[in-house]
Amino acid sequence: MNVTQERVMGMVIAILGLLMFLNTLTMSFMMLADDPGPTLLPRIVSVALIFCGVGLIFLKSEGAKKVTFTLNKNSKRMVVSFVALLVYALLFNIIGYIISTFVFLSFLTWHLTENKNKSVIWKSLLNGIVVTVIIYIVFSQLLDVILPAGFL
DSSP: OOBBBHHHHHHHHHHHHHHHHHHHTOOOOOOOOOOOOOTHHHHHHHHHHHHHHHHHHHHOOOOOBBBBOOOOOHHHHHHHHHHHHHHHHHHHHOOHHHHHHHHHHHHHHHHSSSSSOOHHHHHHHHHHHHHHHHHIIIIIIIIIIOOOOOOO
């Protein structure tokens, strides 16, 4: 079996579907007589994802490209951005919304900018402050969403 981009995506989709289905097994909710509960739709979607992923894995496609694991400039940017997103997700509840979002947005803006100089650093910091404050106001004040405060 050749490793193609479609097969890799099939594996990713099937694994995400499996994780989603396993997550629905741990959900707690109040049981009602004729109500299937809030887990029915996620379970249907997760089973569909698993079937689609398995279909991509075993489907033979004539135009499928082989997977190449060379990191070019854009691939490196994508990997660094993904790692930054993972770190942001891990630190979100620990250090809180304001600090983690500011650092994440400032870093990502700086990282994705082509020419890195002093003005880009200041623009990235300004962007981080402005977007963090706007999102904070919209979610905490207008939508009444409680955002993590962290250790503050």
